[in-house]
Amino acid sequence: MHDFYRCHTCNTTDRNAICVNCIKKCHQGHDVEFIRHDRFFCDCGAGTLSNPCTLAGEPTHDTDTLYDSAPPIESNTLQHN
16 A cells, blocks of 8 residues: 555656655646555556656566575485384
């Protein structure tokens, strides 16, 4: 659940939602309107608005595979005779 905004300066439509972080950074000084507290996906961060999101930054690399590819640790706790 997040605060849901629209930006009149960027001509967002009824189908667009912008998060509070993008309102403070990407849409600073714009004519914005609070809509409601709800579940949504930020259209600014998704890159679907005309101006690029300044919070998105560079893509990050997935590090999950670093842990998944570690060799198994040998354990003697389940030895069968």
